[in-house]
Amino acid sequence: MSRDNEFKEFVDLVHKTKDKALLEDFLYAITTAGERHTFARRIEIVRRLLAGEAQHSIASDLRVGVNTVSRGAREIAEGHFKILK
Numbered sequence: 001m002s003r004d005n006e007f008k009e010f011v012d013l014v015h016k017t018k019d020k021a022l023l024e025d026f027l028y029a030i031t032t033a034g035e036r037h038t039f040a041r042r043i044e045i046v047r048r049l050l051a052g053e054a055q056h057s058i059a060s061d062l063r064v065g066v067n068t069v070s071r072g073a074r075e076i077a078e079g080h081f082k083i084l085k
Contacts, residue, residue, distance in 0.1 A: 045072045046081050 017023040055069045
């Protein structure tokens with residue numbers, strides 16, 4: 001199975017999990033504390049970008065590389081993160 005197919009299978013599984021507690025349990029079980037922190041940090045970066053905050057300010061405040069923040073900005077420009085708008 002290709003990586004794209006594996007990811008689509010993961011998305012399908014998450015999508016059909018309608019129970020929030022069940023979904024949280026599943027996601028908690030398949031991720032490490034570091035991965036959960038990374039996900040939360042990426043969401044925070046995107047929210048701040050969408051609010052108009054400067055990339056360098058976000059990077060400095062969150063202690064991440066400017067490239068990390070720039071990646072979020074690039075994904076927004078490509079039309080992703082509609083769920084957060």
